[in-house]
Amino acid sequence: MTIKNHFFSIVLACLMILCLPQQTLSFGGTYFLSNDNVFGVGKEYIISDDKETLVELAIKHDLGYNEITDANPGVDPWYPEKGKSVLIPSCWILPSVESFDLVTSGELYTIQTGSFISRKWAQRQFNLLEKKLKSVKPDYLRIEKKMGFYVVRIGRFKDKLIAKKLLRKVKALLPEAFILKISSKKEISITKNRISSSNHLKNFEKSNYVVLNLAELRLYLLKWFDERLSVTAFPVGIGVEGSETPTGSYKIGQKLKDPVWTIPESFRNGYSELPSVVPPGPDNPLGKYALSLSRSQYLIHGTNEPLGIGRRVSHGCIRMYPEDIKRLYSMVEIGDKVIITYQPIKIGIKDNIPYIEVHRDYLNNSNQLQEAIDLLKGRDLFDKINSSILYKAVREKKGIPVKLRQQQ
Numbered sequence: 569m570t571i572k573n574h575f576f577s578i579v580l581a582c583l584m585i586l587c588l589p590q591q592t593l594s595f596g597g598t599y600f601l602s603n604d605n606v607f608g609v610g611k612e613y614i615i616s617d618d619k620e621t622l623v624e625l626a627i628k629h630d631l632g633y634n635e636i637t638d639a640n641p642g643v644d645p646w647y648p649e650k651g652k653s654v655l656i657p658s659c660w661i662l663p664s665v666e667s668f669d670l671v672t673s674g675e676l677y678t679i680q681t682g683s684f685i686s687r688k689w690a691q692r693q694f695n696l697l698e699k700k701l702k703s704v705k706p707d708y709l710r711i712e713k714k715m716g717f718y719v720v721r722i723g724r725f726k727d728k729l730i731a732k733k734l735l736r737k738v739k740a741l742l743p744e745a746f747i748l749k750i751s752s753k754k755e756i757s758i759t760k761n762r763i764s765s766s767n768h769l770k771n772f773e774k775s776n777y778v779v780l781n782l783a784e785l786r787l788y789l790l791k792w793f794d795e796r797l798s799v800t801a802f803p804v805g806i807g808v809e810g811s812e813t814p815t816g817s818y819k820i821g822q823k824l825k826d827p828v829w830t831i832p833e834s835f836r837n838g839y840s841e842l843p844s845v846v847p848p849g850p851d852n853p854l855g856k857y858a859l860s861l862s863r864s865q866y867l868i869h870g871t872n873e874p875l876g877i878g879r880r881v882s883h884g885c886i887r888m889y890p891e892d893i894k895r896l897y898s899m900v901e902i903g904d905k906v907i908i909t910y911q912p913i914k915i916g917i918k919d920n921i922p923y924i925e926v927h928r929d930y931l932n933n934s935n936q937l938q939e940a941i942d943l944l945k946g947r948d949l950f951d952k953i954n955s956s957i958l959y960k961a962v963r964e965k966k967g968i969p970v971k972l973r974q975q976q
Contacts (some may be wrong), residue, residue: 632803632878661916690718805887
């Protein structure tokens with residue numbers, strides 16, 4: 569999209585919002601989890617006015633555009649019929665969380681580089697390291713696939729100082745490399761903190777986490793209150809094709825109130841009338857609050873384009889409704905962990921019944937039916953489900969938790 573077209577789209581979006589009835593965003597709330605990772609309650613809503621739209625309902629109920637439209641296929645988001653019953657998809661499965669740089673136990677160290685969609689890209693990095701690190705003779709150099717992405721791992725060292733010395737050499741070639749810790753009992757498997765249907769939530773490390781699942785365009789804040797784990801969920805907008813929001817493990821670097829937007833040169837080329845910076849105010853696309861991410865140039869910030877929430881529209885940053893970023897800003901601290909993942913399929917458990925939540929795989933990473941089967945088998949759940957319900961859920965991709973068998 570050209571800069572000129574981008575500004576036209578902003579104007580059009582603002583005009584559309586002005587045409588909507590004024591609504592107060594209805595915050596979805598905070599939920600407390602035990603061993604179940606399915607939470608929230610979906611609601612039925614009857615369109616009562618010819619002027620109501622699904623877009624308006626999404627904003628009112630703190631949902632993204634993708635969520636309200638995927639949950640209601642065949643319904644025109646701008647002109648739903650009066651009397652039409654629609655689903656408010658305010659129920660979710662917590663993403664499976666694997667955080668490789670937050671390990672608190674283990675005796676061996678390794679280095680990880682890359683987070684690639686294509687194995688071919690990972691292979692190029694592998695070949696470079698194999699050529700450049702011949703004299704180092706690391707214990708192993710391998711490509712592994714984790715959570716849909718390919719990574720390259722180097723070394724297995726008992727001495728962290730030796731690992732750091734190698735890390736400096738690797739960083740000269742690959743600046744994004746970072747050090748990991750692995751278990752001496754499972755030398756090939758990285759020791760992980762993990763939240764999933766097969767692990768008790770109470771075993772998760774008791775610190776705050778921001779978890780963003782790009783596939784569903786939703787952000788989850790996990791916080792501990794005494795011995796209770798809470799989750800607060802927010803819809804987001806993310807990077808457009810070609811400027812994708814990157815996956816990885818980060819930390820909150822800074823909390824910025826009334827941030828100044830420095831317009832990148834790539835935006836300003838050919839448009840000399842654009843300022844170099846935009847001060848705080850209604851014209852600032854960063855909104856009133858922003859959170860910077862360590863090891864990156866990206867921000868989690870507000871927006872003056874609410875129609876972009878639930879869409880892939882940014883240049884890599886994570887956008888939130890103004891009310892949501894204000895709330896998140898007040899709930900996190902500098903140093904809190906941020907995990908960005910890509911999971912089009914999530915498996916959950918509620919009342920000992922398996923659930924599945926399927927989103928569109930915009931990266932086309934895998935055969936979704938096979939991935940769903942593999943995930944269920946990996947949790948010893950495949951024999952406990954109704955396969956016809958599974959096939960339908962994968963086919964429809966409504967982005968809502970689906971019960972995979974009837975309760976006994």
